[in-house]
Amino acid sequence: MGIKGKEADGQTRNDAIRALAESGVQVEPGISHVSRRDFLKVVGAFAGTAAAAGALGGCSPAANTGAAAASDDAAGKATGGATEVAERKGAVALDIDEANKTYLPLNTEYATPVMPAPEQTAYTCDVLVIGGGLAGTNAAVAAAQAGKNVILVDKSYPGYSGLSAWPSCTAYWDPDKDIDLETWRDYHKVKSVYFSDLDWEELWARESKGAFDRLKEWGWIEEHDRAVDAEGGAYYQDGLVFHDDRWGYHQANLAHDRHRVLAKILEDNGVTILDHVMIADVIEADGRAAGAVGLHYRSSTPLTIAAKAVCMCTGSGCVKPAGYPLGGDTFDGLWMGYQHGLPITGMEFEDFHQTSSYAPGNIQVNCGFQYSENIWPTGGTVASAEFKAPELIFEGREATYEYGFYRGDWSKVEITEAASQSVAHAGGDESDPRIGKWTSPSPVGDCFGAAPGMPMHCIAGVWCGVDDKEGFTGIPGLWVAGDGTHAANMSGPNYGHERGSMSSFVSIVGDIVGNAAAKYIDDEGVAETALPADQVQEVTDRMMAPQTRERGYEPMWVRNVLFGIIAPGWITVAKSEDSLSSALSDVKRLQGIASGNMIAENGHDLRLCMEVEHQLLAMEMKLKAGLARKESRGLHYRTDYPFKDDANFLHFITYTKGEDGAMVEGQVEEPDEWKGDLSLSYTERYPVLVTPEEMLTYGTEEQKKNLTHYNGVETVVGGGQNEDYGKK
Numbered sequence: 001m002g003i004k005g006k007e008a009d010g011q012t013r014n015d016a017i018r019a020l021a022e023s024g025v026q027v028e029p030g031i032s033h034v035s036r037r038d039f040l041k042v043v044g045a046f047a048g049t050a051a052a053a054g055a056l057g058g059c060s061p062a063a064n065t066g067a068a069a070a071s072d073d074a075a076g077k078a079t080g081g082a083t084e085v086a087e088r089k090g091a092v093a094l095d096i097d098e099a100n101k102t103y104l105p106l107n108t109e110y111a112t113p114v115m116p117a118p119e120q121t122a123y124t125c126d127v128l129v130i131g132g133g134l135a136g137t138n139a140a141v142a143a144a145q146a147g148k149n150v151i152l153v154d155k156s157y158p159g160y161s162g163l164s165a166w167p168s169c170t171a172y173w174d175p176d177k178d179i180d181l182e183t184w185r186d187y188h189k190v191k192s193v194y195f196s197d198l199d200w201e202e203l204w205a206r207e208s209k210g211a212f213d214r215l216k217e218w219g220w221i222e223e224h225d226r227a228v229d230a231e232g233g234a235y236y237q238d239g240l241v242f243h244d245d246r247w248g249y250h251q252a253n254l255a256h257d258r259h260r261v262l263a264k265i266l267e268d269n270g271v272t273i274l275d276h277v278m279i280a281d282v283i284e285a286d287g288r289a290a291g292a293v294g295l296h297y298r299s300s301t302p303l304t305i306a307a308k309a310v311c312m313c314t315g316s317g318c319v320k321p322a323g324y325p326l327g328g329d330t331f332d333g334l335w336m337g338y339q340h341g342l343p344i345t346g347m348e349f350e351d352f353h354q355t356s357s358y359a360p361g362n363i364q365v366n367c368g369f370q371y372s373e374n375i376w377p378t379g380g381t382v383a384s385a386e387f388k389a390p391e392l393i394f395e396g397r398e399a400t401y402e403y404g405f406y407r408g409d410w411s412k413v414e415i416t417e418a419a420s421q422s423v424a425h426a427g428g429d430e431s432d433p434r435i436g437k438w439t440s441p442s443p444v445g446d447c448f449g450a451a452p453g454m455p456m457h458c459i460a461g462v463w464c465g466v467d468d469k470e471g472f473t474g475i476p477g478l479w480v481a482g483d484g485t486h487a488a489n490m491s492g493p494n495y496g497h498e499r500g501s502m503s504s505f506v507s508i509v510g511d512i513v514g515n516a517a518a519k520y521i522d523d524e525g526v527a528e529t530a531l532p533a534d535q536v537q538e539v540t541d542r543m544m545a546p547q548t549r550e551r552g553y554e555p556m557w558v559r560n561v562l563f564g565i566i567a568p569g570w571i572t573v574a575k576s577e578d579s580l581s582s583a584l585s586d587v588k589r590l591q592g593i594a595s596g597n598m599i600a601e602n603g604h605d606l607r608l609c610m611e612v613e614h615q616l617l618a619m620e621m622k623l624k625a626g627l628a629r630k631e632s633r634g635l636h637y638r639t640d641y642p643f644k645d646d647a648n649f650l651h652f653i654t655y656t657k658g659e660d661g662a663m664v665e666g667q668v669e670e671p672d673e674w675k676g677d678l679s680l681s682y683t684e685r686y687p688v689l690v691t692p693e694e695m696l697t698y699g700t701e702e703q704k705k706n707l708t709h710y711n712g713v714e715t716v717v718g719g720g721q722n723e724d725y726g727k728k
Contacts, residue, residue, distance in 0.1 A: 114603075115276075118296055118301060118303075121303050122304050123151055125149045126521055127309050127310075127517045128153070129143070129150060129271075129311045129313060129514070130153050130312050130313060130333070131313035132152055132153075132275075133161070133163060134262070134507050135313035135481040135485075135486075135506040135509060137152075137158060137159075137164075137265060138481075138509075138514065139510040139513050141511075142512075142515045144269040148521065149272075150269075150271045152266060152274070153294060153305065154276075155276070155277070156328055157275045157276070158275070159259045159260060159262035159263050160259050161328045162329055163315060166371050168370040168375065168376065168439055169376040169377070169436075169437040169499060170375055170377065170500045171212075171434070171499065172211070172212040172380075172434070172504055173205040174209060174424070174432070177424040178382070179383070181205060181206075184205055185198045185201065185202060189676045192491060192492025192494055193492060193633050193686065195489070195670070197488060200488045201491075203508070211505075211511070218265050219261050220258050220261045220262070222258075224374065225253075227369040235369075238411070241362075241365060241443075274305075276297060276298050279292045279314075280293050280294055281336055282340065283532065283536065284475065288475065288477040289310040290306060290307065291306040293531075293543070296603070297603035298603060300544075300603035300606060307477075308527075310477060310517075311480075311481060312333045312337070312485055313480070313510060314332040314334075315328075315332070316454055316460070316484025317618055318351070319559065319566045319619060320559060320560070321361065321363070322567060324355065324363065324450035324451045325363040325371075330612075331614040331617070332610075333462065333480060334485065334614070335613070335614040337461070337473065338655070340473075340475060342656070343463040343655065344460070344655045345653060346455055346460030346652070347455055347621045347625040348626045348653065349456040349459050349493040349633075350455065351456060352448075353450035353451055355445055356443065356446055360447065365442075366443070369439065374438075376437045376500070379420065413442060414443065414445070419436050420436050420500060421434060422436075448572070453566045454484075456491075458486070458506070459488075459490075460484060461486050462485060462486060464480065466668065477526070479513035481513045482506045482510065488509065489652075490505055494635065546605065547605075547606065549599050552594075552598050553594045553597060553598050554598070555598050555608035558590065562616065565583050565590070566619055566622075573637065574637050575638050576639050577627065584623040588620065594616070595613060598612065598613075624655065625655070631643065642693035642694065644686060646675070646685070650675050651668060652670070653666075653667060
């Protein structure tokens with residue numbers, strides 16, 4: 001899986017490899033065994049950026065223990081010389097000025113450096129944990145502390161892959177300083193637009209302080225100077241990438257690098273880590289989950305792991321990052337759950353992150369320093385039943401794709417100081433550490449849809465039922481936890497009122513499923529079972545098939561076509577029957593030619609082929625769910641159904657694989673308590689007006705005047721059967 005000269009990305013890649021060799025990095029003839037970070041830095045893909053360094057820190061081909069630190073130090077020393085040599089030799093052969101170089105788009109992936117096949121390819125354990133983020137780490141540690149032999153498999157390296165590398169705050173509820181739980185439940189009814197699991201909300205409230213304390217004890221939460229606080233402006237100038245020294249700040253704070261924490265905690269608890277392994281599928285035997293088949297993609301080597309119980313903590317997904325760093329999140333657990341007959345829900349609700357029209361696809365613009373700064377304590381934002389917490393609002397977002405963007409102003413920066421600080425701290429209680437999110441200012445994003453295809457946090461994934469509070473899938477020995485894999489629906493289809501809660505929530509559920517898996521093994525007396533040879537062979541053949549096909553489709557081409565279908569604002573921002581139906585037809589057409597017909601040259605490509613299959617399935621579900629929900633609720637906005645329809649849509653939409661292989665749509669009604677008082681008027685139930693049509697119908701004259709600025713009309717446009725419902 002190295003970078004072969006004949007397959008390199010033109011003269012740029014070859015020159016970069018030669019530059020690495022001249023800078024002292026060992027390069028073998030024909031194939032480079034350089035670390036991915038060294039390669040990226042010398043070609044200028046992320047030159048001088050701190051967040052990229054953190055994201056790739058665990059991807060060195062060296063041994064697990066201490067590899068990240070050694071790689072960081074070496075990269076820091078070699079960066080200047082290697083980059084200068086590369087640029088002098090034309091490695092970045094583009095006529096651009098220094099200020100704009102950082103904003104060059106990266107339209108593909110650089111191959112992961114090749115490694116020899118591992119000596120061991122068959123493993124056994126008590127508990128297999130798939131995914132090394134916060135959910136997976138908590139699950140593995142809980143099972144290990146319960147006395148079980150645990151293997152954790154990660155597609156990259158724990159702490160660096162998935163979303164766990166990127167939080168910038170975490171929240172908890174304090175029973176001594178915050179409102180009572182009854183008021184808390186009432187608050188979440190309103191702020192989640194009557195669509196959150198109130199029992200998970202209450203469980204989070206009760207357990208979140210313990211999760212916060214655990215993460216702090218691990219060292220994942222600690223305090224150090226922000227970049228903007230550095231003496232003399234050493235790192236922070238004005239929030240703009242090409243003026244600031246993100247790499248210097250990252251290097252100066254390696255001792256505080258939280259990305260290294262999770263692997264150390266796992267090792268300290270005796271958990272075996274299998275890194276750079278992608279699980280192709282879970283295996284069932286004797287009516288229970290019995291392990292999995294995976295791919296060590298750096299060496300194109302299949303692996304098997306026999307287990308007495310399995311915890312899937314595989315993360316969320318998007319079709320391609322566009323300003324938000326989650327390229328490795330590809331709906332893996334969702335795909336596996338669906339193949340095993342489990343229901344999937346929540347796909348219609350959109351992720352809320354923004355990117356920028358002036359530098360789309362560049363994570364540095366939108367993430368700034370914050371992902372190598374502190375994890376800020378937040379929470380306790382509710383003072384009374386007035387429920388004055390912030391909420392994400394769609395006002396104006398539809399204008400960005402329908403009427404264009406304002407001219408980019410590079411001097412605008414976003415200040416998040418004190419966002420979501422606790423009521424207690426705001427009231428003068430300095431003993432409360434929840435001071436709010438307080439990151440160095442970064443450039444303002446102006447475009448909704450930084451993670452196209454990604455659902456709202458924790459609302460989508462495998463559906464375990466309204467009564468489940470354990471992440472149990474219904475398949476003996478199989479649990480799910482974490483954002484995008486477990487559809488806990490904790491915060492509902494909004495997120496502004498829950499800032500910081502996801503990191504603590506997935507930690508809570510991870511701990512729950514790890515303990516549940518250990519208890520299941522003991523209570524059921526589960527014995528070690530060999531994986532059925534026929535199932536192992538079937539999964540292995542499917543996984544390796546792209547390397548043997550004579551012709552087919554490159555997975556990156558398929559993914560880029562899928563990205564083009566899903567990314568537009570008429571799919572992710574303001575949807576309609578026409579736009580969703582058209583996109584669904586395109587996705588089905590793409591599936592018809594590409595699914596099961598992709599080709600691979602190496603293990604890196606094999607991983608991509610599996611990931612793209614997962615993305616295709618997830619986007620089919622997403623578009624079908626968007627069509628099925630003929631209303632606007634939370635971060636799901638239908639221009640043809642712009643009002644909330646409580647009479648017809650207070651239910652979950654699910655998708656299950658039928659016996660004939662067809663996708664079956666279902667509905668699960670919400671419990672009555674979660675629905676609130678249905679006798680209230682529209683504006684009494686929904687005091688915060690969200691869609692433009694709601695504001696034009698129920699808003700103040702000032703709101704209507706402001707909306708005229710966006711769409712040039714003062715009457716509701718669009719229509720649909722549910723327009724009349726909204727006016728009742």
